Amino acid sequence: MGENRYRRRVEGSVRLTVQRTLHGRRIGRPLRKSRQLLVDNLLPTLEIAVPASEESVDPATFFAPDMRNIWLEIGFGSGEHLVRQAIENPSVGFIGCEPFINGVARLLADIEKHDIKNVRIFRDDARILLRAMPDQSIGRTFILFPDPWPKKRHHKRRIIGPLTIPFLTHLMRIGAELRIATDDPSYKEWILQYLLACEAFEWRARQPRDWRIRPEDWPPTRYEKKANEAGRQCTYFMFDRQG
Ligand SMILES: C[S@@+](CC[C@H](N)C(=O)[O-])C[C@H]1O[C@@H](n2cnc3c(N)ncnc32)[C@H](O)[C@@H]1O
Incomplete structure (x- = not known):
């Protein structure tokens, strides 16, 4: 099967999946007034939309x-x-996806506080954007503590898996880094199973400390703090997109 046909087939299946399977929450407690004002006024200036009619969306624009x-x-x-990375890498453009x-x-509150100019937001299912971005358009991807969906019957909800890895393969540049973290032992095995089977990504680790210790240029997250407080071991993966 030619590469284009393969991509179309994968895209078609993800499109079906995306429409039916965003399982996480989109809204929690009502926003306090100052945050609602940011959503009303700042978000529209930073938000990325993927029109249904668009074949592809070039993130450089x-x-x-x-x-x-x-x-x-x-x-x-x-x-x-995202905020720490954006501050520390002002010449890089950041796209954050979060529904x-x-x-x-x-x-948004942090973007305003630190006057950050290099962040754009996609507030929907990341798979919609993955599907729309052109080949070789992304220099690094972070997927930090994705929802683990530990029950076997929910594994197909995992964001890293056979449907999304082909998109990451296409849209990441040769030499680009894919960083993933998890505190869930079965998701750890799952990530390795799928990414080691994918020739396009090479796991950088040479010794246990490479996946047990978070590198210095990888700021901690809120979820990671909770995992550590609960005594769960975190794993930090770094894969390189191969040529
Ligand atoms: C366990 S939390 C981790 C959050 C953060 N990365 C951290 O480490 O604190 C997983 C996050 O992924 C988001 N999420 C779940 N499915 C998603 C999807 N399909 N696209 C984008 N974000 C998603 C959830 O809303 C949630 O905020």
């Missing part, structure tokens, strides 16, 4: 012309990792 390196965070939660509006509102 969301940023200044000199911002050619674009990094993606899927499921940023409250955005603490939970309370998390988006927290990120």
Whole structure:
């Protein structure tokens, strides 16, 4: 099967899946007034839309012309990792995906507080954006503590898996880094199973400390803090997109 046909087939199946299977929450407690104002006024200036009619959305068009390196965070939660990365890498354009509006509102508060200019937000299922972005358009992807869906019958809800890895393969540049963290032992095995089977990604680890210790340029997240407090071991994966 030619590559284009394969992609279309994969895209078709993800489109069906996306429409029916965003299982996480989109809204929690009512937003306090200051956060609601940010959602009403700041979010529209930063939000990315993927029109249903568009074949593809070029992420470079969301940023200044000199911002050619674009990094993606899927499921940023409250955005603490995204904010730190954006501050520490001002020449990189960041796209954060998060359907939970309370998390988006927290990120907006930090964007305003630190006057951050290099973040754009997709507040929907990341798979919609993955499907729409062109090949080789992303320089790094973070998927930090994705919902683990530990029950076997829910494994197909996991964001990392056979339906999304082909999209990551296409949209990440050769040499780009894929960073994933989890505290769930069965998701850890699952991630390795699918990514080690994918020739396009090479696991960088050479010794246990490479997956047990978070690198210094990888800021901690809220979920990770909770995992550590509960005594759960976190795993930090770094894969390189191969040529
Ligand atoms: C367990 S939380 C981790 C949040 C954050 N990365 C952290 O480490 O604190 C998983 C996050 O992924 C988001 N999420 C779940 N499914 C998603 C999807 N299909 N696209 C984008 N985000 C998603 C959830 O709303 C939630 O905020």
